Amino acid sequence: VWAPTRLKPFCSRSNRVGAQTVQRARSKMTPKALLLLLLLLCAFGTLGKCSPQACAQEDGACDAGAAVQGSAMLQKAADKHRLAAWEELEEEEDADVASEMEEDLRELETMDEKLEAWRTSGKKCKGCKEGCIVDDKCYMRDPAGKKATEGVCQSYGGAWCGGGKKPLSCESCTGGCIAHGACHTRTPWGAQATEGVCKAFKGQWCGVKASCKTTCPSSGGCLIFGKCYRAPQSVCKRFRGEWCAGAKATCETCKGGCIVDGHCYQKAPPGESKTEGTCRKYSGTWCGATCGTCSGGCIVDGKCYQEAPAGENKTAGTCQRYGGEWCGA
Secondary structure (H helix, E strand, O other): OOOOOOOOOOOOHHHHHHHHHHHHHHOOOOHHHHHHHHHHHHHHHOOOOOOOOOEOOOOOOEOOHHHHHHHHHHHHHHHHHHHHHHHHHHHHHHHHHHHHHHHHHHHHHOHHHHHHHHHHHHHHHHHOOOOEEEOOEEEOEOOOOOEOOHHHHHHOOOEEEOEOOEOOOHHHOOOOEEEOOEEEOEOOOOOEOOHHHHHHOOOEEOOOOOOHHHHOOOOOEEEEOOEEEOOOHHHHHHOOOEEEOOOOOOOOOOOOOEEEOOEEEOOOOOOOOOOHHHHHHOOOEEOOOOOOOOOOOEEEOOEEEOOOOOOOOOOHHHHHHOOOEEOOO
16 A cells, blocks of 8 residues: 655645644554545645645745645545445335345245145135135135126135136136136235246246336336345345346436436435435436426425425525525525
8 A cells, every 4th residue: 555655844834733743643544544634634734825736845835736636535535425325325225125025025935835725726626617716615606696707706816617618728717827727816825826926836827928028117126926026136136036127217217316327316415405416416317396497496305395384484594494495586
């Protein structure tokens, strides 16, 4: 790691004292910490007193170029740190959602046990031709006493048994799964049957084919058994799902937010307001209201307000108190 071997004298007496202080502390500091201290002294000790390139020890005059450059470096580092905090905030929110999704995904780990429910209904269908199995019982008629039909059976979450003159086919099992001699529109645990679950049970799927394009088209996610879960890629991989990256954010999908590197941020970095200026500072595309469309109003969190809160006056001070951008005269 590079470290300075000697300190250049600064252009004023106070700065020379600062340099001596650094020299005394130098033996106790790491090279990185020493370099940071030098930048701080240059940025705050000489800014406003010096003018472009190097320090002239003889006449006490010095160039502000180094000081301004040091200040810019510090500002850039601070912005980078805030952007990292911004991304961590989004990751924390995603982690919370992923935790909820994991509970749902755990259901899939017990699939082998739940498969027995469909096997059982399949066995029962042998003695329930043209009937409906609900809670392991065969019903040949609906509650009104009429002959059971596929539609009525599905409305009760039952398994429709084919047979009779016409064999069971997708024609009579729309949106369901033909497995073990029955048409299932619900999974053994009560959820809507999907293509993936049907395949896992080695059944014939009679519904819409699931894909990243049809099931996880916008924000992306994890496609597992025909369902799109909002979970991190690592969780998706663990459950052997198909990772769908999703489309890059646009102002249509990021209304009132800021798009940075294709990602939509609906919150500002810690310590900053959610404004067009903040978004531009991070080289982002602002998707919220602007003073061009909010003349005479106040923009707070990307939204335009033309009226002040109840009991308050519509002024620049009121707007700023709410962390807003004033668009009045």
